[in-house]
Amino acid sequence: MTSTTPRVAVVTGGARGIGAATAARLAADGHAVAVLDLLEDVAAETAAKLTADGHRAIGVGVDVADEDAVTAAVERVVTELGAPTILVNNAGILRDNLLFKMSTDDWDAVLGVHLRGAFLVTRAVQKHMIDAGWGRIVNLSSTSALGNRGQANYAAAKAGMQGFTKTLAIELGKFGVTANAVAPGVIATDMIAETAARVGVPLEDFLAHMAKEVPAGRVGQPEDIAAAVSFFCSDEAGFTNGQVLYVAGGPKA
Ligand SMILES: NC(=O)c1ccc[n+]([C@@H]2O[C@H](COP(=O)([O-])OP(=O)(O)OC[C@H]3O[C@@H](n4cnc5c(N)ncnc54)[C@H](O)[C@@H]3O)[C@@H](O)[C@H]2O)c1
Numbered sequence: 464m465t466s467t468t469p470r471v472a473v474v475t476g477g478a479r480g481i482g483a484a485t486a487a488r489l490a491a492d493g494h495a496v497a498v499l500d501l502l503e504d505v506a507a508e509t510a511a512k513l514t515a516d517g518h519r520a521i522g523v524g525v526d527v528a529d530e531d532a533v534t535a536a537v538e539r540v541v542t543e544l545g546a547p548t549i550l551v552n553n554a555g556i557l558r559d560n561l562l563f564k565m566s567t568d569d570w571d572a573v574l575g576v577h578l579r580g581a582f583l584v585t586r587a588v589q590k591h592m593i594d595a596g597w598g599r600i601v602n603l604s605s606t607s608a609l610g611n612r613g614q615a616n617y618a619a620a621k622a623g624m625q626g627f628t629k630t631l632a633i634e635l636g637k638f639g640v641t642a643n644a645v646a647p648g649v650i651a652t653d654m655i656a657e658t659a660a661r662v663g664v665p666l667e668d669f670l671a672h673m674a675k676e677v678p679a680g681r682v683g684q685p686e687d688i689a690a691a692v693s694f695f696c697s698d699e700a701g702f703t704n705g706q707v708l709y710v711a712g713g714p715k716a
Pocket residue numbers: 475476477478479480481482499500501502525526527528552553554555556576580603604605606646647648649650651652653654655
């Protein structure tokens with residue numbers, strides 16, 4: 464557990480995978496947690512597990528790319544938990560294809576969830592951080608930001624998250640708000656399971672193949688990412704601002 468003052472945290476895409484592990488980790492760190500997700504029922508279940516463990520948590524159904532829905536979701540968080548001063552922009556989707564086969568819809572959908580989504584939620588939450596004179600924003604990038612075959616949309620979005628993060632750090636630093644990014648390598652979640660299914664490889668074989676490329680000799684688990692997010696959200700990370708931390712079992716650029 465990281466030593467920190469209890470706050471109200473928003474985790475987008477928090478229903479499952481990295482987001483759910485991050486929600487659990489931030490709750491264990493002592494924060495109240497709002498689990499925002501397109502999957503409203505799963506978000507409610509994830510929040511219910513946290514409350515059953517004695518934490519304060521709510522699940523909120525929201526499409527992060529929908530401006531009005533984001534405004535309403537953040538208002539609900541303020542009413543039910545209090546003003547949020549921790550935000551983890553984690554919601555994400557894949558629509559992989561080689562460039563010549565990539566549809567405009569698949570480009571727009573990926574940019575929409577990752578970039579427009581992070582923009583809308585951050586804009587809605589930042590005023591509470593400014594009012595408090597304290598805030599922590601963590602954006603999920605990816606090793607794919609460095610380029611990855613079949614992911615022109617996703618790589619552009621994840622590189623975009625890094626530029627977004629650094630700009631937030633510059634604009635909000637003087638208000639006691641930090642913004643950092645975590646860039647995971649391959650993490651065993653439903654997102655990877657969907658990729659394995661799409662390419663027609665059994666999940667265990669797919670993960671074993673990916674693990675061979677990782678210096679640490681294994682793929683990551685959601686908790687590996689949650690631990691890095693927890694550090695960036697802590698009181699003691701106040702001078703760590705505008706950084707991108709690759710959590711990939713080995714060095715990345
Ligand atoms: N799994 C990996 O290997 C990996 C690697 C690098 C980066 N990432 C990033 O980490 C984040 C989490 O990934 P994951 O592996 O846990 O994926 P996941 O698919 O298991 O979970 C993503 C969550 O985001 C939610 N979501 C999707 N679109 C949404 C929307 N419009 N509004 C609200 N919620 C929405 C989904 O419902 C889901 O609960 C993503 O940003 C992903 O790009 C994952």
